[in-house]
Amino acid sequence: MPAFCDVALPVPLDQTFTYAVNGQVPAVGARVLVPFAGQRLMGVVVKLHDLAPAEFDAKPVQQVLDLAPVLPGELMKLAAWIAHYYCAPLGEVLRGMLPLAAEVKRQFLYRIAEAGRRVLYDGAAKGSSRRSKLTPEEQNREYAVLNYLESGEPAKMGALRSATQANKALLEGMVRKKWLTREALAEERDARRTYRVAALVEPEAGARLPKLNDNQLAVMAELAAVGGRLPVRDLQVTLREAGVPESTLGTLVKRGLVAVSEEAEDFHLGGLASGGKKHAHEHALNEEQMEAVGTIAAAMEKGGFRPHLLFGVTGSGKTAVYFAAMQRALDAGRSALLLVPEIGLTPAMAGQMHAAFAGEVALLHSQLTPDERAEQWHRIRRGEARIVVGTRSAVFAPMVRLGLVIVDEEHDSSYKQEETPRYHGRDVAVMRAKLNEATVVLGSATPSLESWANAERGRYHLIEMHKRVANRPLPAVELVDMRAEFQQVGKEEIFSRRLIVETQATLDRGEQAIVLLNRRGYSFVVMCRSCGEKIECENCAISMTYHKPVAETGDGMAQPGQRLECHYCGFRRTVPTTCPKCQSEHLYFMGVGSQQGEERLQEIFPGARIGRMDRDTVRGRSDMERLLTRLHAGEINLLVGTQMIAKGHDIHGVTLVGVVGADFALGLPDFRAAERVFQLLTQVSGRAGRGELPGKVLVQTYHPDHYAVKFAAEHNYPGFVAKEMQYRRWMHYPPFAVLANVIVQSDRLEEAAGWAATLGRWFQKTGLVGIKVLGPAAAPITRLKRIYRFHFVLKAERRQVLGDALRAMMRHAESVEIPRRNLVVDVDAVHLM
Numbered sequence: 001m002p003a004f005c006d007v008a009l010p011v012p013l014d015q016t017f018t019y020a021v022n023g024q025v026p027a028v029g030a031r032v033l034v035p036f037a038g039q040r041l042m043g044v045v046v047k048l049h050d051l052a053p054a055e056f057d058a059k060p061v062q063q064v065l066d067l068a069p070v071l072p073g074e075l076m077k078l079a080a081w082i083a084h085y086y087c088a089p090l091g092e093v094l095r096g097m098l099p100l101a102a103e104v105k106r107q108f109l110y111r112i113a114e115a116g117r118r119v120l121y122d123g124a125a126k127g128s129s130r131r132s133k134l135t136p137e138e139q140n141r142e143y144a145v146l147n148y149l150e151s152g153e154p155a156k157m158g159a160l161r162s163a164t165q166a167n168k169a170l171l172e173g174m175v176r177k178k179w180l181t182r183e184a185l186a187e188e189r190d191a192r193r194t195y196r197v198a199a200l201v202e203p204e205a206g207a208r209l210p211k212l213n214d215n216q217l218a219v220m221a222e223l224a225a226v227g228g229r230l231p232v233r234d235l236q237v238t239l240r241e242a243g244v245p246e247s248t249l250g251t252l253v254k255r256g257l258v259a260v261s262e263e264a265e266d267f268h269l270g271g272l273a274s275g276g277k278k279h280a281h282e283h284a285l286n287e288e289q290m291e292a293v294g295t296i297a298a299a300m301e302k303g304g305f306r307p308h309l310l311f312g313v314t315g316s317g318k319t320a321v322y323f324a325a326m327q328r329a330l331d332a333g334r335s336a337l338l339l340v341p342e343i344g345l346t347p348a349m350a351g352q353m354h355a356a357f358a359g360e361v362a363l364l365h366s367q368l369t370p371d372e373r374a375e376q377w378h379r380i381r382r383g384e385a386r387i388v389v390g391t392r393s394a395v396f397a398p399m400v401r402l403g404l405v406i407v408d409e410e411h412d413s414s415y416k417q418e419e420t421p422r423y424h425g426r427d428v429a430v431m432r433a434k435l436n437e438a439t440v441v442l443g444s445a446t447p448s449l450e451s452w453a454n455a456e457r458g459r460y461h462l463i464e465m466h467k468r469v470a471n472r473p474l475p476a477v478e479l480v481d482m483r484a485e486f487q488q489v490g491k492e493e494i495f496s497r498r499l500i501v502e503t504q505a506t507l508d509r510g511e512q513a514i515v516l517l518n519r520r521g522y523s524f525v526v527m528c529r530s531c532g533e534k535i536e537c538e539n540c541a542i543s544m545t546y547h548k549p550v551a552e553t554g555d556g557m558a559q560p561g562q563r564l565e566c567h568y569c570g571f572r573r574t575v576p577t578t579c580p581k582c583q584s585e586h587l588y589f590m591g592v593g594s595q596q597g598e599e600r601l602q603e604i605f606p607g608a609r610i611g612r613m614d615r616d617t618v619r620g621r622s623d624m625e626r627l628l629t630r631l632h633a634g635e636i637n638l639l640v641g642t643q644m645i646a647k648g649h650d651i652h653g654v655t656l657v658g659v660v661g662a663d664f665a666l667g668l669p670d671f672r673a674a675e676r677v678f679q680l681l682t683q684v685s686g687r688a689g690r691g692e693l694p695g696k697v698l699v700q701t702y703h704p705d706h707y708a709v710k711f712a713a714e715h716n717y718p719g720f721v722a723k724e725m726q727y728r729r730w731m732h733y734p735p736f737a738v739l740a741n742v743i744v745q746s747d748r749l750e751e752a753a754g755w756a757a758t759l760g761r762w763f764q765k766t767g768l769v770g771i772k773v774l775g776p777a778a779a780p781i782t783r784l785k786r787i788y789r790f791h792f793v794l795k796a797e798r799r800q801v802l803g804d805a806l807r808a809m810m811r812h813a814e815s816v817e818i819p820r821r822n823l824v825v826d827v828d829a830v831h832l833m
């Protein structure tokens with residue numbers, strides 16, 4: 001029997017901790033509770049051994065939570081890889097993998113132990129009770145507990161407590177004295193939990209409309225707006241915001257106008273927000289699609305790790321390819337994992353998954369409660385759900401016989417986790433496939449340069465889909481030079497004359513238009529004309545955004561009132577009437593956000609039915625579904641919004657896309673600025689002309705000659721990458737170098753600056769070979785959430801060299817007592833801000 005186990009704990013320290021095995025030997029991959037710095041922490045056993053630690057006495061494990069490993073060996077390996085590759089503490093990696101924190105509070109079973117029997121039968125307790133600090137009453141309770149358990153049958157804590165009035169502390173004491181044993185009850189939760197759905201009852205033909213009061217009308221209108229059905233919990237959120245009492249729903253049910261039914265939890269996305277169109281799996285695949293599926297299926301058949309990059313233009317029908325490939329995986333008795341950027345933003349995708357695979361599907365996304373998440377996790381682990389669709393962390397789903405991994409919109413930066421462990425979901429997906437010997441497909445109309453380089457180097461097999469489905473043309477893109485516009489009009493306008501004319505014509509033809517304004521709020525800078533100061537957040541070195549009061553939007557959603565808001569930390573303040581610095585009254589609101597865009601559009605097109613899509617109007621999945629349903633139905637014919645509107649939506653009536661101020665981002669101090677602008681322009685353009693009618697795109701720009709803008713206008717991805725690759729090569733940026741961003745941070749400026757300087761001197765003195773160190777410098781955002789930030793950017797040609805340098809740096813930081821949590825190591829950083 002091994003005497004010790006090494007446990008990975010969720011603490012910001014790059015090591016594991018040794019504990020003494022205490023009775024039950026835990027399995028590697030099982031969870032245990034252990035004492036740590038005065039707390040009880042849950043960790044995962046990573047090693048069993050007999051090597052007593054030299055410097056200290058190992059404390060015993062307090063409790064073994066799982067009899068068998070919760071994580072299969074393959075995921076343990078993946079965790080170790082992530083910890084090494086991203087220089088992240090293994091315990092924090094494992095915590096991110098296990099959605100089971102909720103289960104630690106689960107039921108315990110108590111059983112009488114040998115010593116307990118002796119106490120009960122021999123009265124040996126007398127001897128011990130002299131030393132015992134327990135009151136006679138408590139000792140009696142202990143006897144009652146032993147009596148209760150005498151038969152040998154285990155009992156739940158709840159039952160014991162009510163039968164004997166023993167409390168938890170008393171029971172724990174008995175476990176410590178070894179009178180009782182305790183085991184965690186591995187509760188099999190019912191994965192098929194149900195939830196309640198409210199639905200409008202179809203009135204009988206000829207029935208008269210009943211009289212309804214305002215509250216009742218509000219409920220009926222809300223249901224009608226979302227197509228007649230809504231989960232009760234979502235409905236209640238909306239009702240609460242609108243001030244409608246919850247009892248109203250009950251009244252409507254009594255009157256037979258609304259029915260409430262129970263539905264199985266996993267089906268509630270089916271059919272929503274697809275606008276009555278055919279689902280992806282119902283189309284006969286075209287030639288390009290069939291070829292793509294054929295290539296993927298052949299790879300699965302051959303077996304082994306086979307990475308693919310699926311480069312398919314917007315509207316080429318990539319989703320249908322994913323479905324067909326996933327079906328092939330199922331047919332071959334394997335499971336398939338599909339990662340998507342944000343499920344809430346693309347409810348149609350989830351809906352189609354259910355339509356195609358019904359009960360085989362498990363959804364994993366950030367809006368699940370811990371319990372729901374755990375349920376899905378168990379369904380997957382038991383092999384009941386063989387199709388898993390999820391966001392970033394779904395890459396850790398405990399799939400059984402994983403055969404296919406797909407990463408949709410692989411370029412999307414939401415795959416990057418911006419807290420420890422700072423992994424990239426796409427890259428972990430590729431590694432996961434490798435460990436499983438599975439096929440992996442990264443799909444996008446605008447692949448990241450990293451993935452494209454891998455395809456060029458022959459590491460990924462490239463699959464291309466050049467044409468839109470049904471031979472639909474890509475939209476014609478026209479650039480509107482806003483410098484010329486200004487000269488001709490003589491003043492700064494948000495919308496060019498060209499965009500106004502085209503929008504009017506589109507609306508007149510009964511078609512739909514979308515306008516991208518990629519900043520939310522009304523004005524994103526508030527400046528004092530007298531002293532030139534911008535109003536910044538109290539916590540961050542960031543301009544605050546002005547939000548205009550909106551009593552009510554067209555959706556009947558209550559909105560917070562007028563305010564300044566920091567979009568980084570959420571801090572809000574009232575709008576000052578004078579400059580906080582110089583008291584001048586000349587405050588100036590600059591920079592047009594989506595809220596102002598909507599207001600202006602309503603003035604210009606009073607007859608338009610305008611909708612807005614941004615973080616202020618879309619706060620949850622049901623908001624998004626409601627908006628999309630109204631768009632599909634043509635209820636909205638002019639949509640304004642932030643980059644959310646560019647995310648994979650497939651709205652067939654949209655024939656015009658206008659882009660306002662998207663090239664502003666070209667000026668950001670980040671080497672990926674051009675790539676991001678190209679992606680955004682291409683993706684948003686891709687929303688036009690997806691139905692019967694061809695589309696048109698107008699891009700308002702101050703940089704009509706910039707290659708990112710020009711190539712996007714020509715739908716020329718290869719042209720753009722060729723140019724961008726040159727620049728990356730010259731500048732030694734990824735994909736021609738590997739990079740890490742190291743942030744040194746503290747809530748005290750001197751401390752952050754001092755540590756940065758210390759590390760800077762160390763880098764200089766050490767003279768690492770094969771590494772280029774830029775910095776220390778103040779981070780582009782010098783203060784964030786009250787924390788001051790300095791940074792280094794490390795670049796290397798070889799991954800190994802970079803990792804070694806980072807580890808050496810962390811060791812040095814430890815030796816000079818820079819706390820680990822004040823040092824952020826971001827390997828393959830996506831944002832350098």
Ligand SMILES: Nc1ncnc2c1ncn2[C@@H]1O[C@H](COP(=O)(O)OP(=O)(O)OP(=O)(O)O)[C@@H](O)[C@H]1O
Binds near residue numbers: 315
């Ligand atoms: N073979 C086909 N024939 C006709 N229509 C199809 C076919 N395959 C898919 N479609 C339809 O084409 C539309 C676009 O498909 P999809 O949304 O998968 O495009 P995509 O490649 O993912 O584009 P994007 O990158 O812009 O998200 C959908 O409405 C889909 O139902």
Ligand SMILES: [Zn+2]
Binds near residue numbers: 540542
């Ligand atoms: Zn802030």
